[in-house]
Amino acid sequence: MDLTVNGKPVSAEVDIRTSLLDLLREHLDLPGTKKGCNQGACGACTVLVDGVRINSCLALAVQYQGRSITTVEGLADGDTLHPLQAAFIEHDGFQCGYCTPGQLCSAVGMADELARGVPSYVTDVLAADTLSLTHDELRERMSGNLCRCGAHNGIVAAIAATYGADRPAVSA
Amino acid sequence: MTPFTYFRADDTAGALRTGAGADARYLGGGTNLVDLMREGIERPRTLVDVTAVSTEIEDDADGGLVIGAGVTNTALASDRRVRTRYPLVARAILAGASAQIRNMATVGGNLLQRTRCTYFYDEAAACNKRVPGSGCDAREGFNRIHAILGASSACVATHPSDLCIALAALDAEVTVVGPDGERRIAFADLHLLPGETPERETSVRQGELIVAVHLPAPPVGRSAYRKVRDRASYAFALVSVAAVLDVGEDRVVRDVRLALGGVAHKPWRATRAEAMLRGRFADEAAFAAAAAAELADAAPLRDNGFKIELARRTIAAVLYELAGEAA
Numbered sequence: 001m002d003l004t005v006n007g008k009p010v011s012a013e014v015d016i017r018t019s020l021l022d023l024l025r026e027h028l029d030l031p032g033t034k035k036g037c038n039q040g041a042c043g044a045c046t047v048l049v050d051g052v053r054i055n056s057c058l059a060l061a062v063q064y065q066g067r068s069i070t071t072v073e074g075l076a077d078g079d080t081l082h083p084l085q086a087a088f089i090e091h092d093g094f095q096c097g098y099c100t101p102g103q104l105c106s107a108v109g110m111a112d113e114l115a116r117g118v119p120s121y122v123t124d125v126l127a128a129d130t131l132s133l134t135h136d137e138l139r140e141r142m143s144g145n146l147c148r149c150g151a152h153n154g155i156v157a158a159i160a161a162t163y164g165a166d167r168p169a170v171s172a
Numbered sequence: 173m174t175p176f177t178y179f180r181a182d183d184t185a186g187a188l189r190t191g192a193g194a195d196a197r198y199l200g201g202g203t204n205l206v207d208l209m210r211e212g213i214e215r216p217r218t219l220v221d222v223t224a225v226s227t228e229i230e231d232d233a234d235g236g237l238v239i240g241a242g243v244t245n246t247a248l249a250s251d252r253r254v255r256t257r258y259p260l261v262a263r264a265i266l267a268g269a270s271a272q273i274r275n276m277a278t279v280g281g282n283l284l285q286r287t288r289c290t291y292f293y294d295e296a297a298a299c300n301k302r303v304p305g306s307g308c309d310a311r312e313g314f315n316r317i318h319a320i321l322g323a324s325s326a327c328v329a330t331h332p333s334d335l336c337i338a339l340a341a342l343d344a345e346v347t348v349v350g351p352d353g354e355r356r357i358a359f360a361d362l363h364l365l366p367g368e369t370p371e372r373e374t375s376v377r378q379g380e381l382i383v384a385v386h387l388p389a390p391p392v393g394r395s396a397y398r399k400v401r402d403r404a405s406y407a408f409a410l411v412s413v414a415a416v417l418d419v420g421e422d423r424v425v426r427d428v429r430l431a432l433g434g435v436a437h438k439p440w441r442a443t444r445a446e447a448m449l450r451g452r453f454a455d456e457a458a459f460a461a462a463a464a465a466e467l468a469d470a471a472p473l474r475d476n477g478f479k480i481e482l483a484r485r486t487i488a489a490v491l492y493e494l495a496g497e498a499a
Protein backbone atom coordinates (compact mmCIF):
# COMPACT_ATOMS: atom_id res chain seq x y z
CA MET A 1 0.00 0.00 0.00
CA ASP A 2 1.03 3.59 -0.70
CA LEU A 3 0.50 6.59 1.49
CA THR A 4 2.20 9.81 2.52
CA VAL A 5 3.69 10.03 5.98
CA ASN A 6 5.05 13.32 7.30
CA GLY A 7 5.25 14.64 3.77
CA LYS A 8 7.13 11.70 2.28
CA PRO A 9 5.60 9.05 0.02
CA VAL A 10 5.97 5.57 1.50
CA SER A 11 5.14 2.06 0.37
CA ALA A 12 4.60 -0.95 2.58
CA GLU A 13 3.43 -4.52 2.17
CA VAL A 14 1.64 -5.60 5.31
CA ASP A 15 -0.88 -8.15 6.57
CA ILE A 16 -4.42 -6.94 5.87
CA ARG A 17 -5.14 -6.94 9.62
CA THR A 18 -2.45 -4.33 10.38
CA SER A 19 -3.67 -1.21 12.15
CA LEU A 20 -2.45 2.19 11.06
CA LEU A 21 -0.72 2.40 14.44
CA ASP A 22 1.21 -0.83 13.90
CA LEU A 23 2.05 0.19 10.34
CA LEU A 24 3.67 3.36 11.63
CA ARG A 25 5.46 1.79 14.58
CA GLU A 26 6.43 -1.65 13.32
CA HIS A 27 6.87 -1.16 9.58
CA LEU A 28 7.75 2.48 8.97
CA ASP A 29 10.15 2.95 11.90
CA LEU A 30 8.08 5.74 13.43
CA PRO A 31 7.69 4.70 17.09
CA GLY A 32 6.76 8.21 18.27
CA THR A 33 3.07 7.35 18.05
CA LYS A 34 2.28 5.27 21.14
CA LYS A 35 0.15 2.22 21.80
CA GLY A 36 -1.75 2.69 25.06
CA CYS A 37 -5.04 0.84 25.40
CA ASN A 38 -5.26 -0.27 21.74
CA GLN A 39 -9.05 0.12 21.92
CA GLY A 40 -9.73 3.81 21.43
CA ALA A 41 -10.02 4.75 25.07
CA CYS A 42 -6.79 6.65 25.80
CA GLY A 43 -5.76 8.71 22.77
CA ALA A 44 -2.02 7.88 22.94
CA CYS A 45 -2.15 6.72 19.31
CA THR A 46 -3.66 9.95 17.93
CA VAL A 47 -2.34 10.97 14.49
CA LEU A 48 -3.56 13.37 11.82
CA VAL A 49 -5.02 12.09 8.55
CA ASP A 50 -5.23 14.91 6.01
CA GLY A 51 -5.08 17.19 9.06
CA VAL A 52 -7.89 15.43 10.95
CA ARG A 53 -7.13 13.69 14.25
CA ILE A 54 -8.05 10.03 14.64
CA ASN A 55 -7.17 7.05 16.84
CA SER A 56 -4.72 5.08 14.72
CA CYS A 57 -5.25 1.94 16.86
CA LEU A 58 -8.86 1.63 15.62
CA ALA A 59 -7.87 2.31 12.01
CA LEU A 60 -7.08 -0.50 9.64
CA ALA A 61 -4.08 0.71 7.64
CA VAL A 62 -5.67 -0.52 4.43
CA GLN A 63 -8.49 2.02 4.86
CA TYR A 64 -6.00 4.88 4.65
CA GLN A 65 -4.31 4.13 1.34
CA GLY A 66 -3.41 7.28 -0.54
CA ARG A 67 -3.97 9.52 2.48
CA SER A 68 -1.54 11.92 4.12
CA ILE A 69 -0.60 10.99 7.68
CA THR A 70 1.13 13.30 10.15
CA THR A 71 2.68 11.82 13.28
CA VAL A 72 4.50 13.50 16.13
CA GLU A 73 7.73 13.04 14.16
CA GLY A 74 6.29 15.35 11.51
CA LEU A 75 5.30 18.29 13.71
CA ALA A 76 8.67 20.00 14.06
CA ASP A 77 10.32 21.84 11.19
CA GLY A 78 13.78 20.29 11.21
CA ASP A 79 15.35 21.29 14.53
CA THR A 80 12.74 23.96 15.13
CA LEU A 81 10.02 22.68 17.42
CA HIS A 82 6.35 23.18 16.63
CA PRO A 83 5.11 26.06 18.85
CA LEU A 84 2.95 23.55 20.73
CA GLN A 85 5.95 21.32 21.44
CA ALA A 86 7.85 24.32 22.79
CA ALA A 87 4.84 25.21 24.95
CA PHE A 88 4.70 21.68 26.40
CA ILE A 89 8.31 22.11 27.54
CA GLU A 90 7.65 25.61 28.84
CA HIS A 91 4.58 24.54 30.84
CA ASP A 92 5.70 21.08 32.01
CA GLY A 93 3.02 19.41 29.91
CA PHE A 94 4.25 15.90 30.64
CA GLN A 95 5.84 13.66 33.20
CA CYS A 96 6.59 10.21 31.77
CA GLY A 97 5.88 11.43 28.23
CA TYR A 98 4.00 8.38 26.98
CA CYS A 99 0.77 10.23 26.23
CA THR A 100 2.59 13.31 24.87
CA PRO A 101 2.77 12.45 21.14
CA GLY A 102 -0.98 11.80 21.17
CA GLN A 103 -1.67 14.96 23.16
CA LEU A 104 0.37 17.00 20.67
CA CYS A 105 -1.25 15.60 17.53
CA SER A 106 -4.66 15.79 19.15
CA ALA A 107 -4.24 19.46 20.10
CA VAL A 108 -3.05 20.34 16.58
CA GLY A 109 -6.14 18.64 15.16
CA MET A 110 -8.32 20.34 17.76
CA ALA A 111 -7.06 23.79 16.74
CA ASP A 112 -7.99 23.02 13.16
CA GLU A 113 -11.49 21.86 14.21
CA LEU A 114 -11.94 25.08 16.15
CA ALA A 115 -10.91 27.14 13.13
CA ARG A 116 -13.39 25.19 10.97
CA GLY A 117 -16.20 25.89 13.43
CA VAL A 118 -16.72 22.32 14.65
CA PRO A 119 -18.84 22.66 17.83
CA SER A 120 -18.35 20.67 21.03
CA TYR A 121 -20.57 19.37 23.82
CA VAL A 122 -19.96 22.55 25.84
CA THR A 123 -20.44 25.04 23.00
CA ASP A 124 -23.23 27.36 24.21
CA VAL A 125 -24.44 28.64 20.86
CA LEU A 126 -24.44 25.79 18.35
CA ALA A 127 -25.17 28.14 15.46
CA ALA A 128 -22.13 30.32 16.18
CA ASP A 129 -19.74 30.73 13.28
CA THR A 130 -16.70 31.56 15.34
CA LEU A 131 -15.55 29.66 18.38
CA SER A 132 -12.94 30.45 20.98
CA LEU A 133 -10.95 28.08 23.09
CA THR A 134 -12.17 28.75 26.61
CA HIS A 135 -10.98 26.59 29.50
CA ASP A 136 -14.15 24.46 29.34
CA GLU A 137 -13.91 24.08 25.56
CA LEU A 138 -10.27 23.01 25.81
CA ARG A 139 -10.96 20.38 28.46
CA GLU A 140 -13.96 18.96 26.64
CA ARG A 141 -12.22 18.89 23.26
CA MET A 142 -9.15 17.16 24.71
CA SER A 143 -11.13 14.57 26.71
CA GLY A 144 -10.10 11.82 24.29
CA ASN A 145 -6.51 12.02 25.54
CA LEU A 146 -5.77 10.64 28.99
CA CYS A 147 -2.64 11.24 31.07
CA ARG A 148 -2.06 8.65 33.78
CA CYS A 149 0.67 10.79 35.40
CA GLY A 150 -1.86 13.54 35.97
CA ALA A 151 0.02 16.24 34.06
CA HIS A 152 -3.29 17.65 32.83
CA ASN A 153 -2.76 21.11 34.32
CA GLY A 154 0.49 21.54 32.40
CA ILE A 155 -1.04 20.08 29.26
CA VAL A 156 -3.99 22.47 29.45
CA ALA A 157 -1.65 25.41 30.11
CA ALA A 158 0.53 24.53 27.11
CA ILE A 159 -2.42 24.18 24.76
CA ALA A 160 -4.06 27.35 26.08
CA ALA A 161 -0.82 29.27 25.62
CA THR A 162 -0.64 28.10 22.00
CA TYR A 163 -4.27 28.15 20.89
CA GLY A 164 -6.31 29.62 23.76
CA ALA A 165 -8.72 32.54 23.65
CA ASP A 166 -6.55 34.59 26.00
CA ARG A 167 -3.13 33.73 24.63
CA PRO A 168 -0.69 36.58 24.09
CA ALA A 169 -0.09 37.48 20.46
CA VAL A 170 2.85 35.52 19.08
CA SER A 171 4.77 36.18 15.93
CA ALA A 172 5.34 33.23 13.68
CA MET B 173 -8.02 -11.19 14.43
CA THR B 174 -9.31 -13.62 11.81
CA PRO B 175 -7.93 -12.85 8.32
CA PHE B 176 -10.34 -11.24 5.89
CA THR B 177 -10.60 -9.96 2.36
CA TYR B 178 -10.95 -6.20 2.03
CA PHE B 179 -12.96 -4.38 -0.63
CA ARG B 180 -13.39 -0.65 -0.93
CA ALA B 181 -16.76 0.15 -2.47
CA ASP B 182 -17.13 3.17 -4.74
CA ASP B 183 -20.92 3.10 -4.76
CA THR B 184 -23.94 1.26 -3.40
CA ALA B 185 -24.05 -1.30 -6.21
CA GLY B 186 -20.41 -2.22 -5.66
CA ALA B 187 -20.97 -2.52 -1.93
CA LEU B 188 -23.96 -4.83 -2.39
CA ARG B 189 -22.08 -7.09 -4.81
CA THR B 190 -19.37 -7.83 -2.28
CA GLY B 191 -21.40 -7.43 0.91
CA ALA B 192 -24.16 -9.96 0.25
CA GLY B 193 -22.38 -12.99 1.71
CA ALA B 194 -23.27 -14.33 5.15
CA ASP B 195 -19.74 -13.75 6.48
CA ALA B 196 -19.38 -10.22 5.07
CA ARG B 197 -19.59 -7.01 7.09
CA TYR B 198 -19.82 -3.42 5.98
CA LEU B 199 -17.07 -1.26 7.47
CA GLY B 200 -17.55 2.40 8.35
CA GLY B 201 -15.07 4.23 10.55
CA GLY B 202 -14.23 0.94 12.26
CA THR B 203 -14.32 2.40 15.77
CA ASN B 204 -16.48 -0.46 17.01
CA LEU B 205 -16.08 -3.20 14.40
CA VAL B 206 -12.26 -3.21 14.37
CA ASP B 207 -12.26 -3.47 18.15
CA LEU B 208 -14.79 -6.34 18.04
CA MET B 209 -12.68 -8.14 15.41
CA ARG B 210 -9.55 -7.72 17.51
CA GLU B 211 -11.41 -9.25 20.47
CA GLY B 212 -12.61 -12.15 18.33
CA ILE B 213 -16.29 -11.23 18.84
CA GLU B 214 -16.76 -10.45 15.14
CA ARG B 215 -15.01 -12.68 12.59
CA PRO B 216 -16.02 -11.48 9.13
CA ARG B 217 -14.25 -13.10 6.19
CA THR B 218 -15.05 -10.14 3.95
CA LEU B 219 -14.91 -6.48 4.91
CA VAL B 220 -16.60 -4.04 2.58
CA ASP B 221 -15.41 -0.48 3.26
CA VAL B 222 -18.39 1.82 2.63
CA THR B 223 -16.87 5.07 3.90
CA ALA B 224 -16.81 6.45 0.33
CA VAL B 225 -20.50 5.64 -0.25
CA SER B 226 -23.32 8.09 0.64
CA THR B 227 -21.27 10.90 2.15
CA GLU B 228 -23.61 13.85 1.49
CA ILE B 229 -26.23 15.68 3.54
CA GLU B 230 -29.04 16.90 1.31
CA ASP B 231 -32.22 18.90 1.73
CA ASP B 232 -35.34 16.77 1.39
CA ALA B 233 -38.42 17.94 -0.53
CA ASP B 234 -40.58 17.76 2.61
CA GLY B 235 -38.40 20.26 4.48
CA GLY B 236 -36.29 17.61 6.14
CA LEU B 237 -32.75 16.39 5.62
CA VAL B 238 -31.33 13.24 4.06
CA ILE B 239 -28.12 12.23 5.79
CA GLY B 240 -25.85 9.84 3.92
CA ALA B 241 -24.83 6.85 6.01
CA GLY B 242 -21.16 7.54 5.26
CA VAL B 243 -21.25 11.04 6.77
CA THR B 244 -18.93 11.23 9.77
CA ASN B 245 -20.26 12.17 13.19
CA THR B 246 -18.15 15.34 13.11
CA ALA B 247 -19.43 16.36 9.68
CA LEU B 248 -23.03 15.85 10.80
CA ALA B 249 -22.66 17.85 14.01
CA SER B 250 -20.84 20.62 12.11
CA ASP B 251 -23.37 20.98 9.30
CA ARG B 252 -25.02 24.40 9.52
CA ARG B 253 -28.49 22.98 8.76
CA VAL B 254 -28.10 20.43 11.55
CA ARG B 255 -26.76 22.98 14.03
CA THR B 256 -29.56 25.46 13.37
CA ARG B 257 -32.58 23.24 12.56
CA TYR B 258 -31.76 20.01 14.41
CA PRO B 259 -29.74 21.08 17.47
CA LEU B 260 -30.97 17.92 19.23
CA VAL B 261 -29.03 15.82 16.69
CA ALA B 262 -25.87 17.89 17.03
CA ARG B 263 -26.07 17.89 20.83
CA ALA B 264 -26.53 14.12 20.97
CA ILE B 265 -23.58 13.42 18.67
CA LEU B 266 -21.32 15.79 20.57
CA ALA B 267 -22.25 14.06 23.84
CA GLY B 268 -20.76 10.82 22.53
CA ALA B 269 -17.24 9.42 22.33
CA SER B 270 -14.18 11.65 21.76
CA ALA B 271 -13.34 14.07 18.96
CA GLN B 272 -10.96 11.51 17.42
CA ILE B 273 -13.66 8.85 17.34
CA ARG B 274 -16.31 11.25 16.03
CA ASN B 275 -13.93 12.15 13.19
CA MET B 276 -13.78 8.47 12.16
CA ALA B 277 -17.24 7.18 13.02
CA THR B 278 -20.03 7.22 10.43
CA VAL B 279 -23.79 7.62 10.83
CA GLY B 280 -24.47 4.11 9.48
CA GLY B 281 -21.93 2.60 11.84
CA ASN B 282 -23.37 4.51 14.76
CA LEU B 283 -26.79 2.95 14.12
CA LEU B 284 -25.34 -0.56 13.92
CA GLN B 285 -22.80 -0.35 16.73
CA ARG B 286 -23.07 -3.08 19.31
CA THR B 287 -23.62 -3.03 23.04
CA ARG B 288 -20.74 -2.25 25.40
CA CYS B 289 -21.96 -4.89 27.90
CA THR B 290 -18.71 -6.14 29.43
CA TYR B 291 -19.89 -9.75 29.32
CA PHE B 292 -20.54 -9.49 25.59
CA TYR B 293 -16.88 -8.51 25.17
CA ASP B 294 -15.54 -11.18 27.54
CA GLU B 295 -15.14 -14.46 25.69
CA ALA B 296 -14.82 -16.30 29.01
CA ALA B 297 -18.31 -15.17 30.05
CA ALA B 298 -21.68 -16.60 29.07
CA CYS B 299 -23.50 -14.31 26.65
CA ASN B 300 -26.60 -15.18 24.64
CA LYS B 301 -25.89 -12.30 22.28
CA ARG B 302 -22.41 -13.57 21.43
CA VAL B 303 -23.15 -17.30 21.63
CA PRO B 304 -26.93 -17.92 21.45
CA GLY B 305 -28.11 -20.30 24.15
CA SER B 306 -24.99 -19.96 26.32
CA GLY B 307 -26.67 -17.95 29.08
CA CYS B 308 -26.25 -14.45 30.47
CA ASP B 309 -23.63 -13.74 33.11
CA ALA B 310 -24.71 -10.09 33.33
CA ARG B 311 -28.04 -11.00 34.96
CA GLU B 312 -26.38 -12.12 38.18
CA GLY B 313 -23.13 -10.23 37.66
CA PHE B 314 -21.93 -6.65 37.73
CA ASN B 315 -24.88 -5.00 36.05
CA ARG B 316 -24.74 -1.36 37.03
CA ILE B 317 -24.77 -0.26 33.36
CA HIS B 318 -27.50 -2.63 32.21
CA ALA B 319 -31.12 -2.31 31.11
CA ILE B 320 -34.11 -1.50 33.30
CA LEU B 321 -36.74 -1.48 30.55
CA GLY B 322 -37.67 -4.08 27.93
CA ALA B 323 -35.01 -6.60 28.95
CA SER B 324 -35.51 -10.36 28.84
CA SER B 325 -34.26 -13.41 30.72
CA ALA B 326 -31.85 -13.88 27.81
CA CYS B 327 -30.29 -10.40 27.69
CA VAL B 328 -30.06 -7.21 29.75
CA ALA B 329 -27.67 -5.27 27.49
CA THR B 330 -28.25 -1.63 26.53
CA HIS B 331 -27.84 0.21 23.25
CA PRO B 332 -24.84 2.56 23.54
CA SER B 333 -25.66 5.28 20.98
CA ASP B 334 -26.43 8.91 21.77
CA LEU B 335 -27.28 9.87 18.18
CA CYS B 336 -29.91 7.13 17.99
CA ILE B 337 -31.78 8.55 20.99
CA ALA B 338 -32.19 11.87 19.18
CA LEU B 339 -33.21 10.11 15.95
CA ALA B 340 -35.82 8.09 17.86
CA ALA B 341 -37.31 11.28 19.31
CA LEU B 342 -37.41 12.93 15.88
CA ASP B 343 -39.20 10.04 14.12
CA ALA B 344 -36.33 9.56 11.67
CA GLU B 345 -36.47 6.90 8.98
CA VAL B 346 -33.68 4.73 7.66
CA THR B 347 -33.23 3.71 4.03
CA VAL B 348 -31.61 0.35 3.43
CA VAL B 349 -30.69 -1.17 0.08
CA GLY B 350 -30.33 -4.89 -0.42
CA PRO B 351 -30.42 -7.61 -3.05
CA ASP B 352 -34.23 -7.24 -3.14
CA GLY B 353 -34.18 -3.49 -3.59
CA GLU B 354 -34.67 -0.49 -1.36
CA ARG B 355 -36.93 -0.08 1.65
CA ARG B 356 -37.50 2.42 4.41
CA ILE B 357 -37.59 1.50 8.07
CA ALA B 358 -39.22 3.69 10.74
CA PHE B 359 -36.63 4.38 13.41
CA ALA B 360 -38.75 2.73 16.09
CA ASP B 361 -38.64 -0.49 14.05
CA LEU B 362 -34.89 -0.44 13.33
CA HIS B 363 -33.63 -1.74 16.67
CA LEU B 364 -35.18 -4.75 18.42
CA LEU B 365 -35.80 -5.67 22.03
CA PRO B 366 -33.81 -8.78 23.00
CA GLY B 367 -36.58 -11.29 23.67
CA GLU B 368 -35.23 -14.82 23.22
CA THR B 369 -32.98 -13.80 20.30
CA PRO B 370 -30.63 -11.07 21.56
CA GLU B 371 -28.20 -11.89 18.75
CA ARG B 372 -30.74 -10.21 16.45
CA GLU B 373 -30.33 -6.53 17.14
CA THR B 374 -31.89 -4.76 14.16
CA SER B 375 -34.39 -5.34 11.37
CA VAL B 376 -31.65 -4.82 8.77
CA ARG B 377 -31.24 -8.10 6.89
CA GLN B 378 -27.97 -9.79 6.02
CA GLY B 379 -26.49 -8.10 2.97
CA GLU B 380 -28.60 -4.96 3.29
CA LEU B 381 -26.74 -1.67 3.55
CA ILE B 382 -27.97 1.41 5.39
CA VAL B 383 -27.56 4.24 2.89
CA ALA B 384 -29.36 7.16 4.51
CA VAL B 385 -31.18 8.55 7.51
CA HIS B 386 -34.15 10.81 6.79
CA LEU B 387 -34.98 13.55 9.25
CA PRO B 388 -38.53 14.86 8.80
CA ALA B 389 -39.02 18.63 8.91
CA PRO B 390 -37.97 19.94 12.33
CA PRO B 391 -40.72 19.61 14.95
CA VAL B 392 -42.15 22.74 16.53
CA GLY B 393 -40.88 23.37 20.02
CA ARG B 394 -37.68 23.44 22.00
CA SER B 395 -35.35 20.50 22.33
CA ALA B 396 -32.66 19.20 24.63
CA TYR B 397 -30.36 16.22 25.01
CA ARG B 398 -29.21 15.54 28.54
CA LYS B 399 -26.74 12.78 29.28
CA VAL B 400 -25.94 11.51 32.76
CA ARG B 401 -22.66 9.59 32.98
CA ASP B 402 -19.87 8.69 35.36
CA ARG B 403 -17.58 11.49 34.19
CA ALA B 404 -18.15 14.80 32.45
CA SER B 405 -16.92 13.68 29.04
CA TYR B 406 -16.06 10.61 27.00
CA ALA B 407 -18.27 8.05 28.77
CA PHE B 408 -21.38 6.11 27.82
CA ALA B 409 -24.73 7.19 29.21
CA LEU B 410 -26.08 5.77 32.44
CA VAL B 411 -29.29 7.54 31.44
CA SER B 412 -29.88 10.03 28.66
CA VAL B 413 -32.97 11.94 27.61
CA ALA B 414 -33.78 13.45 24.22
CA ALA B 415 -36.81 15.69 24.36
CA VAL B 416 -38.78 18.07 22.17
CA LEU B 417 -41.53 20.07 23.88
CA ASP B 418 -44.06 22.43 22.37
CA VAL B 419 -46.09 24.36 24.92
CA GLY B 420 -48.84 26.81 23.91
CA GLU B 421 -49.45 30.26 25.34
CA ASP B 422 -52.10 28.68 27.56
CA ARG B 423 -49.28 26.52 29.04
CA VAL B 424 -50.84 23.38 27.59
CA VAL B 425 -48.59 20.78 25.97
CA ARG B 426 -49.28 20.78 22.24
CA ASP B 427 -46.69 18.16 21.42
CA VAL B 428 -43.91 16.28 23.13
CA ARG B 429 -41.34 13.73 22.01
CA LEU B 430 -39.28 11.86 24.51
CA ALA B 431 -36.66 9.13 24.06
CA LEU B 432 -34.34 7.52 26.60
CA GLY B 433 -30.83 6.13 26.26
CA GLY B 434 -28.86 3.86 28.57
CA VAL B 435 -31.96 2.06 29.82
CA ALA B 436 -32.87 -0.54 27.19
CA HIS B 437 -31.67 -2.80 24.37
CA LYS B 438 -32.90 -0.16 21.92
CA PRO B 439 -33.48 3.60 21.96
CA TRP B 440 -36.53 3.80 24.24
CA ARG B 441 -39.28 6.03 22.91
CA ALA B 442 -41.30 7.07 25.95
CA THR B 443 -44.69 6.83 24.29
CA ARG B 444 -46.57 6.32 27.55
CA ALA B 445 -45.23 9.55 29.02
CA GLU B 446 -45.86 11.40 25.76
CA ALA B 447 -49.50 10.28 25.67
CA MET B 448 -50.03 11.41 29.27
CA LEU B 449 -48.60 14.85 28.55
CA ARG B 450 -50.30 15.84 25.29
CA GLY B 451 -53.10 18.28 26.06
CA ARG B 452 -52.10 18.54 29.71
CA PHE B 453 -51.10 21.64 31.61
CA ALA B 454 -47.30 21.84 31.51
CA ASP B 455 -46.22 21.86 35.13
CA GLU B 456 -43.83 20.02 37.39
CA ALA B 457 -46.49 17.62 38.68
CA ALA B 458 -47.49 16.56 35.16
CA PHE B 459 -43.86 15.97 34.17
CA ALA B 460 -43.16 13.93 37.29
CA ALA B 461 -46.32 11.84 36.81
CA ALA B 462 -45.49 11.15 33.17
CA ALA B 463 -41.93 10.17 34.04
CA ALA B 464 -43.17 7.86 36.80
CA ALA B 465 -45.64 6.22 34.43
CA GLU B 466 -42.94 5.59 31.85
CA LEU B 467 -40.76 3.88 34.45
CA ALA B 468 -43.61 1.98 36.10
CA ASP B 469 -42.60 -1.32 34.49
CA ALA B 470 -38.87 -0.85 35.08
CA ALA B 471 -37.22 -3.98 36.45
CA PRO B 472 -33.99 -3.40 38.38
CA LEU B 473 -31.13 -5.88 38.57
CA ARG B 474 -28.72 -6.10 41.50
CA ASP B 475 -26.70 -2.96 40.70
CA ASN B 476 -28.78 -0.75 38.43
CA GLY B 477 -31.86 0.13 40.50
CA PHE B 478 -30.56 3.70 40.76
CA LYS B 479 -31.31 4.17 37.07
CA ILE B 480 -35.05 4.13 37.70
CA GLU B 481 -35.01 7.18 39.94
CA LEU B 482 -32.29 8.77 37.81
CA ALA B 483 -34.38 8.38 34.66
CA ARG B 484 -37.52 9.74 36.36
CA ARG B 485 -35.70 12.79 37.65
CA THR B 486 -33.84 13.45 34.41
CA ILE B 487 -37.01 13.27 32.32
CA ALA B 488 -38.87 15.62 34.66
CA ALA B 489 -35.94 18.04 34.89
CA VAL B 490 -35.43 18.24 31.12
CA LEU B 491 -39.15 18.84 30.46
CA TYR B 492 -39.35 21.44 33.23
CA GLU B 493 -36.37 23.25 31.76
CA LEU B 494 -37.83 23.19 28.26
CA ALA B 495 -41.24 24.38 29.51
CA GLY B 496 -39.54 27.23 31.34
CA GLU B 497 -37.67 28.32 28.25
CA ALA B 498 -40.88 28.29 26.25
CA ALA B 499 -42.68 30.56 28.72
